[in-house]
Amino acid sequence: MKELSVNHLLGIKYLVKEDIDLIFETADHFKEVINRPIKKVPSLRDITIANIFFENSTRTKLSFELAQKRLSADVISFSAAQSSVKKGETLIDTVNNILSMKVDMVVIRHANPGAAYFLSQNVKASIVNAGDGAHEHPTQALLDSFSIREKLGEVGGKKVVIVGDVLHSRVALSNIYALQMQGAEVKVCGPKTLIPKHIESLGVQVESNLKKALEWCDVANMLRVQNERMDVNYFPSTREYAQQYGVDKALLESLNKEIIIMHPGPINRGVEITSDVADSHQSVILDQVENGVAIRMAVIYLLASKIKQ
């Protein structure tokens, strides 16, 4: 029987195509489970999972917690704001203290790139990266591809443009890895200041004109402008950004085909996309959220099955 090639989910970079296929097949089953009258299965009743969030999160944290509870795992969650981290405890100490309470798996979000990898090298638990700085956010990329697959049948051969703040985005990097691994073509589009130098080395083309990028693509993944990570001004004003890189209904209707609009959330309505686009039939934003739970159930289930008793 197939199993994942890895013991931790640190990033898409560490996976192979077969892992993604297996996660999607498993998520198909879990999507059926979460649409039952009783949305719970007892698989992980002897597994304990700690969710450690050193950065703010609503969607991802709720989605992970729900996925864990739907699998009947025992869950403890903590946010750095209420913890001893503020008293100067190191990351390894914090996590080892949690692990001594007999925890099998740790879901971590941290502002520093590589935090999840660092933990996987230093503590004895299965680690799931829920976002590490501007590095990777693997479950988001998986649910994005899963949503494309659901809408278009497959990811291979499709054209996807990632629009906006690519520089500060872990979603962008994970998506680029995941989409390319499945055989999709990827372009990025945004103000020059928000496109990383040397991004072409990942095999990604850069397009500065949004209309041209949208004409080319099947799917547009609109990233959030991450004001909280910007120490200097990367563009003159929000209004100017919205005019050049925001998608509105008129722009969508001017295209010669119907494209799919995705957004990892939270949306800045009127900046990346206008409300009528976010709520239109072309938007799959809420499907992404539903698929997020199924994908996270699949990832946790598959990783847990590799934890030896």
Add this chain to the structure above:
Amino acid sequence: MSQKILLTAKEVNIILHRLACQLIEKHLDFSNTVLIGLQPRGKFLAERIKHILETEYQVKSIELGFLDITFFRDDFRRGEKQLEANKTQIDFLVEEKKVVFIDDVLYTGRSINAALTAIQSFGRPSEVELLILIDRRFSRHLPIQPDYRGRQVDAINNEKVKVCWVENEGEDAVYLI
């Protein structure tokens, strides 16, 4: 590997008709009864029974679903090989319905135990029965017995019962391997 034939195509056919008749005897027009084939191998048997009921005994509109018990099994992380899930397809509620589980072989009873838990996700059945093609007696780990039984077999532990269907193996037959 040596194999001994337990049931030929003709015998399987006779048994399927008998099981169908026993179901009619108990459930009459199936107005409040649903059939649930247990994935992966109970699916073929369940489809056959439904086909016989509809075409040869004119019982119409039988509700049939397929239940996968992978996520309800009690041996998760205990075996060497990873468990592989199959599709669950139950497009109706089983609330207050009479449910008949259908599977090809009854061995330890653990699958049926898991199925009893899994079916609760789709409502509270008024009663649950079990229809089995091959009953391997003396091998039960749990106090579970079939209500409808095709053939009882005494097999020692390292022997395997293999049920073949035209749909997946090209012939109807049951072998002891």
